[in-house]
Amino acid sequence: MQVIKRNGQITEFNPDKIYQAVLKAAKTVYVIDDKLSQDLAQVVKKVVIDLEEAHTERPTISMIQSLVEHRLLEAGYIIIAEHYIGYRLQRDLERSGYGDKIIVHLNFEQVR
Template sequence: MITRIVKRDGREATFNVDKIINAIFKAAESVGGSDYKEAEALAFKVCDYIDQKNAGQVPTVEQIQDAVEKILVEEGHARTAKSYILYRAERTRIREMNTRLMKVYEDLTFKDAKDNDIKRENANIDGDTAMGTMLKYGSEGAKQFYEMYVLDPEHAAA
């Protein structure tokens, strides 16, 4: 039985099957499903599958999410699986965008303008001053916000 899980940042945490149940149920609800007991049964099948596949190793979040997709498809819940996959992809995209934004902020804070293209992209702003850095924080934050929440993903990638 699964008791621990490896999070995305490498930390181990206590495994909670309720999170899988809720994720499956929310995906099912988004396509018109309403059977919580079925979500529970599917979650326990996911746990059994992970127990067999990992044989005593601590599973990662990604392994569990992959198993949820596999079980949903195998058990005939293709629409729920599609909803789950789309939600998972969106969360991954947001996580990556947040990571990218934090990297930009780190560069703005700790690098000199001569080492950082972002600080030098506007000749009217001195990127090494406090005010110049604050202006860049705002513009880079707004840029990331628009890419994540306003623009269509296909337009943001262009």
């Protein structure tokens, strides 16, 4: 499967990049043990399945990002999702030239 990067470039899909991004977000708030590492790998596997089931010829990075956010929240990893989404938003600001003017901090609250 191929994906369309933000700059329009087409590249091969690499699920490990998703896993590394999720792991990086998790490391900002947790010490990563084997169980958490395996649980996050399962989240990434579900994202890959979602992509396969979507039958999109070339998904965009934004689409993949949305799936990751959804799966993290669905799995109950709210704090990891906050950090993952915050990092992605900050990178978008940096690409737009606003990274030194705006800093993203997210705090989700679960509504019951």
